[in-house]
Amino acid sequence: MRDILPPEAGRFEQLVAVFAEIVESAGYGRLNTPLIEDYGVFVRIGDATDVVSKEMYDFTDHGDRHVALRPEVTASACRAFAQHRPTPPWKVFYSGPNFRHEKAQRGRYRQFEQVGVEVLGVDDPLLDVEVIALAWEFYAALGLRQVDLIVNSLGEPADRARYVAALKEYFTAAGDALSAASRATLVTNPLRVLDSKRPEDQSLIAAAPSIADFYDEGASAHFAAVCAGLDAIGVPYRVEPKLVRGLDYYRRTIFEFQGGTFDSAQNALGGGGRYDGLVEDLGGPATPGVGFALGVDRTVLACDDEGVFAATPRQLDAFVVDVVDGTHALALTTELRRAGLAVDRAFDGRSMKAQMKLANRSNARHAVIVGPDEVATDTVQLKPLFGGDQRTVPRGEIAAQLRKSTSS
Ligand code: HAM
Numbered sequence: 001m002r003d004i005l006p007p008e009a010g011r012f013e014q015l016v017a018v019f020a021e022i023v024e025s026a027g028y029g030r031l032n033t034p035l036i037e038d039y040g041v042f043v044r045i046g047d048a049t050d051v052v053s054k055e056m057y058d059f060t061d062h063g064d065r066h067v068a069l070r071p072e073v074t075a076s077a078c079r080a081f082a083q084h085r086p087t088p089p090w091k092v093f094y095s096g097p098n099f100r101h102e103k104a105q106r107g108r109y110r111q112f113e114q115v116g117v118e119v120l121g122v123d124d125p126l127l128d129v130e131v132i133a134l135a136w137e138f139y140a141a142l143g144l145r146q147v148d149l150i151v152n153s154l155g156e157p158a159d160r161a162r163y164v165a166a167l168k169e170y171f172t173a174a175g176d177a178l179s180a181a182s183r184a185t186l187v188t189n190p191l192r193v194l195d196s197k198r199p200e201d202q203s204l205i206a207a208a209p210s211i212a213d214f215y216d217e218g219a220s221a222h223f224a225a226v227c228a229g230l231d232a233i234g235v236p237y238r239v240e241p242k243l244v245r246g247l248d249y250y251r252r253t254i255f256e257f258q259g260g261t262f263d264s265a266q267n268a269l270g271g272g273g274r275y276d277g278l279v280e281d282l283g284g285p286a287t288p289g290v291g292f293a294l295g296v297d298r299t300v301l302a303c304d305d306e307g308v309f310a311a312t313p314r315q316l317d318a319f320v321v322d323v324v325d326g327t328h329a330l331a332l333t334t335e336l337r338r339a340g341l342a343v344d345r346a347f348d349g350r351s352m353k354a355q356m357k358l359a360n361r362s363n364a365r366h367a368v369i370v371g372p373d374e375v376a377t378d379t380v381q382l383k384p385l386f387g388g389d390q391r392t393v394p395r396g397e398i399a400a401q402l403r404k405s406t407s408s
Contacts, residue, residue: 001111011311012113012296015303016095018141019115019294023093023134028117031092033076035099039066041079044281046248048189055100069099072247074275074291075282077118082284088121095296107266107298116272116293120279123288125222128253128274129229135257135270135292136235142299143308146260147269149235152243153223153252155215157277160251163214164190174204191244197265210241219252226253249275253290259298261305269302270294316364317402319385320345321355328370332380332398336368339399341406360385365405368398 004012020030039058045051051071058068070076073094081090095115102108117134119127132149139147154160168190171178178186179198186193194205215223230237237255245254254273272292279287303309318336320343322329329345336343344362346355352371359367369381380398383390384405393401 002109007311007313010313011300015296015299016115019138022138022141023117026134028091028093031077031094033073033080035070036067037070037076039068041075042068042071044075044278049246049248051100051246055102057099057101071100072098072293073116074118078278078289079282081120082279082282090120093117107262107301109297113296114293115296116291118289118291120287120289125225126229128226128290131290131292132230132255133233133235135294142303144302144306146306148258149237149255150240150243150258151237151255152240153219154250154254155211155219157251159214159216159219163211166209170208178204194242194244205242212241222252245271245273249278251276259302261302269298314342316344316362317341317406318343318366318368319359319362319364321359321367321369323352323371324375328375332368336399341399341402366402
């Protein structure tokens with residue numbers, strides 16, 4: 001797990017704010033769920049997935065309950081829906097940390113942040129389109145260009161079950177031609193073999209049966225409507241029949257956003273899909289669901305790689321330099337902050353030179369300087385730090401002067 005220092009942490013916040021603006025404008029309300037939940041909630045993600053079987057931070061709490069740090073938010077959102085029974089359609093968004101005990105490397109961390117949306121209670125394929133388009137607009141708003149959208153459908157549960165059986169037969173027949181690691185995956189989760197990045201598995205995967213041959217009519221029509229909707233609004237995508245996801249609750253539509261500047265093992269900037277049975281599994285009524293989560297840490301890396309969405313620390317209006325005794329800076333910063341201005345100051349009775357150095361480093365627009373002469377005449381010196389002449393300003397007018405120069 002890692003520290004994120006200023007100004008980088010502020011950049012994470014700004015990115016979340018861009019996301020919130022986009023989804024709130026589309027009618028989504030913020031949902032906050034606990035970081036710790038009953039272990040059983042997360043088991044619904046799929047006990048054959050790495051996320052549940054290997055990566056969960058679970059423990060027994062003081063009340064002897066088996067709990068875990070959340071590895072994602074979808075299961076919690078469905079648990080919250082089953083518990084509070086809000087009127088569907090329920091359109092929510094979230095942001096915050098998740099925890100997975102993974103091998104840490106660039107773009108893969110044990111504590112990472114996600115932003116995401118979930119919608120419960122709507123079966124319409126045009127909702128899948130809306131959800132995908134929101135993520136697409138978010139990447140566009142950040143200025144990212146190297147993002148590919150990959151879509152697929154896993155069909156109805158019965159289609160998926162027939163497909164899994166066919167895959168199992170196919171890969172079993174391949175025998176030792178399949179890597180040892182994938183042979184192990186084949187026993188627990190045959191679909192995930194398609195996700196193997198090992199070179200020796202690639203030709204076998206390419207020739208494997210395709211899910212597209214297993215859809216019933218309903219699943220086919222649903223997926224065709226999703227693709228037609230994306231076409232209609234000009235969101236470019238690629239259908240990839242071998243796309244699978246790392247979590248087990250998906251049915252029908254799944255999708256992933258891949259970043260062009262990453263190694264293929266970590267290139268998923270975000271992903272999601274439909275999970276129509278999950279609310280029911282968590283004790284609620286049968287409820288369709290669709291959503292996505294986008295990795296904030298990875299998205300920030302993608303922004304670095306593409307040179308967009310720079311960290312912009314808050315611009316200060318003024319830095320107060322008090323060369324008398326520091327109490328004038330106390331009064332001035334308090335007064336100016338109460339007037340709504342962004343103001344910092346120096347401490348520890350530093351020299352004029354040292355305080356001016358801090359003022360310059362603070363990136364403030366002005367230094368407001370108080371010395372014995374200013375105290376005697378009830379004035380301050382207003383010095384623009386990005387060019388312009390220093391001038392004397394009556395003490396009582398300083399807030400108005402600063403506000404005027406900020407707005408000009
Ligand atoms: P996920 O694919 O497991 O899906 O995670 C979504 C995104 O979170 C990934 O694409 C990646 O950007 C980021 N992420 C995942 N693990 C890590 C990690 N260890 N370090 C850094 N970033 C990571 C879900 O979590 C589903 N809940 C998405 C969803 C919502 N499906 C339906 N609704």
